[in-house]
Amino acid sequence: METEGRYTLVGAVVLAVVALLTLAIVWLTGAADTIAYQTYTIYFKEQSLDGLAVGSPVKMRGIKVGVVDGYRFSNKQEEAVAVTARIDEGVPVHNGATAFIKRNLVTGIAAVEITNGPTEGPLLSKAPDGERYPVIAEGSSDIDKVATALSRLAVNGAQVLEKMNTLLSDENQHAISQTLANLNELSGHLAANKQDLTAAVRSIREASDEFRLAGASIGQAAAHAEVSIASVGQNADAALKEATVAMVKLQRDANLISQQVQQLSESGTLELNSVSRDVRTSADVLSTAGQRLSNPRTILFGPDKKQLGPGEKLP
Amino acid sequence: MKTGLSLIALVLALGGCVNFGQSANAPGVVYYVLNDAEPAAAPAPVPAEAPTLQVLDTTTGGFYDSDQLVFSRSTGTRGQYQFARWTERPGRRFAELLRTRLDRLGRYRVAPAGGVVRGDLMLDTRLVEFYHDATSEPGQVRLELRAELVDLKQRRLLGRHTFEQKVPLTTYDAAGAAQASNLAVSRVLDDVSAWLATFK
Numbered sequence: 001m002e003t004e005g006r007y008t009l010v011g012a013v014v015l016a017v018v019a020l021l022t023l024a025i026v027w028l029t030g031a032a033d034t035i036a037y038q039t040y041t042i043y044f045k046e047q048s049l050d051g052l053a054v055g056s057p058v059k060m061r062g063i064k065v066g067v068v069d070g071y072r073f074s075n076k077q078e079e080a081v082a083v084t085a086r087i088d089e090g091v092p093v094h095n096g097a098t099a100f101i102k103r104n105l106v107t108g109i110a111a112v113e114i115t116n117g118p119t120e121g122p123l124l125s126k127a128p129d130g131e132r133y134p135v136i137a138e139g140s141s142d143i144d145k146v147a148t149a150l151s152r153l154a155v156n157g158a159q160v161l162e163k164m165n166t167l168l169s170d171e172n173q174h175a176i177s178q179t180l181a182n183l184n185e186l187s188g189h190l191a192a193n194k195q196d197l198t199a200a201v202r203s204i205r206e207a208s209d210e211f212r213l214a215g216a217s218i219g220q221a222a223a224h225a226e227v228s229i230a231s232v233g234q235n236a237d238a239a240l241k242e243a244t245v246a247m248v249k250l251q252r253d254a255n256l257i258s259q260q261v262q263q264l265s266e267s268g269t270l271e272l273n274s275v276s277r278d279v280r281t282s283a284d285v286l287s288t289a290g291q292r293l294s295n296p297r298t299i300l301f302g303p304d305k306k307q308l309g310p311g312e313k314l315p
Numbered sequence: 316m317k318t319g320l321s322l323i324a325l326v327l328a329l330g331g332c333v334n335f336g337q338s339a340n341a342p343g344v345v346y347y348v349l350n351d352a353e354p355a356a357a358p359a360p361v362p363a364e365a366p367t368l369q370v371l372d373t374t375t376g377g378f379y380d381s382d383q384l385v386f387s388r389s390t391g392t393r394g395q396y397q398f399a400r401w402t403e404r405p406g407r408r409f410a411e412l413l414r415t416r417l418d419r420l421g422r423y424r425v426a427p428a429g430g431v432v433r434g435d436l437m438l439d440t441r442l443v444e445f446y447h448d449a450t451s452e453p454g455q456v457r458l459e460l461r462a463e464l465v466d467l468k469q470r471r472l473l474g475r476h477t478f479e480q481k482v483p484l485t486t487y488d489a490a491g492a493a494q495a496s497n498l499a500v501s502r503v504l505d506d507v508s509a510w511l512a513t514f515k
Contacts, residue, residue, distance in 0.1 A: 276429070284404065288382055309386050309396035310449045311488025
């Protein structure tokens with residue numbers, strides 16, 4: 001009785017140990033965790049993953065929503081690192097979401113920060129072809145943008161400094177020195193020839209006075225010419241009026257002559273028609289008489305018996 | 316000499332007054348009027364947009380261009396009645412009858428050619444045959460007319476047609492020939508009117 005009781009206890013203990021071992025294995029392989037997480041893949045190509053490790057937090061708007069599950073160099077995209085992130089299943093990740101590395105400036109510890117896509121968009125749940133998990137695109141942080149701008153600023157500053165160096169080269173310095181010396185010499189010459197310059201200015205002034213006088217003379221001549229042209233224009237206007245009157249008269253006469261010629265032509269046509277009809281009638285009469293006279297024997301002695309028509313008889 | 320010449324002149328003058336012609340027993344010449352057998356009617360009103368049709372005088376062959384009625388006793392021969400004549404030559408008379416008939420239709424403004432009226436269309440006709448076929452008694456009148464219609468604005472021939480009618484005589488004489496001729500003319504005028512109606 002006691003032996004059978006021990007066997008039962010031992011069997012129960014063995015079963016419990018096996019169950020615990022199974023649970024431990026499942027817990028250790030992390031299979032249990034997949035139930036509560038949604039896994040995503042993020043390809044980082046532009047950003048450094050310095051300070052990022054397995055288990056590093058994955059945050060959204062500063063709140064931890066998951067952890068980094070692993071990372072490896074991708075064989076699909078050149079120099080890209082594929083980071084596998086587990087995010088709580090209750091956290092909605094929409095299409096258009098991007099991820100970037102957010103690093104603590106003091107400790108250097110990095111985390112993955114996710115910027116969610118438009119909330120009206122569908123959830124990111126479908127894995128692309130050839131991928132095991134849905135893929136979140138790589139984004140860029142504000143610090144990265146500032147760093148990029150600073151980098152461009154530094155490059156531009158370096159170029160400006162380089163050009164300044166070129167501008168202030170030994171050759172240019174020598175040329176500037178020579179130019180200044182020439183200016184100094186020119187100013188000395190000007191001071192020495194001040195009287196000549198004054199005389200030249202005076203000559204220019206006198207020339208301008210003469211030019212003004214000449215302009216006034218030209219103005220007077222133009223005024224005279226204008227008066228003459230106006231006179232000629234008046235004469236031409238009168239001549240044109242006379243010519244217009246003559247042309248109108250000529251046109252009227254031509255129309256009158258044309259009408260008379262047309263009337264003459266029409267009356268001539270009618271006369272010709274009348275004459276031609278008379279001539280035709282006379283020709284018919286003459287033709288008939290000619291036909292009668294063509295056979296004198298018939299006229300003198302009457303028609304021959306053979307000439308008679310059907311039903312005609314001679315007495 | 317002078318006396319001889321005066322005698323000859325007197326004889327000639329008196330000879331001019333002598334009638335060697337028909338004796339008193341000779342039959343007199345009968346003149347027949349070529350007419351359209353269709354009863355005359357008032358012309359229909361002509362629309363304002365109706366075209367002007369110039370109808371030329373009908374031409375004929377030299378033998379038919381006479382006031383004498385023509386007959387034929389055998390094929391290929393022609394003769395003229397000696398005591399029967401038309402009041403007017405057939406060609407001229409036929410053109411007058413044609414104008415009257417077309418006026419009556421009311422489809423054209425009909426005008427004779429050669430006047431001052433400008434025409435849109437021109438109708439030219441020719442009497443090819445018009446005689447009494449007397450190869451058998453009482454025979455028949457044979458009338459053949461060729462007509463051409465010309466568009467004067469475009470100087471284009473619109474159509475050409477030959478019309479032929481044979482009308483038997485009731486009596487074997489000139490009177491029967493004249494009566495049958497009237498009927499033949501009427502039928503040909505009917506045909507010409509119908510032909511012109513085919514042109515829009």
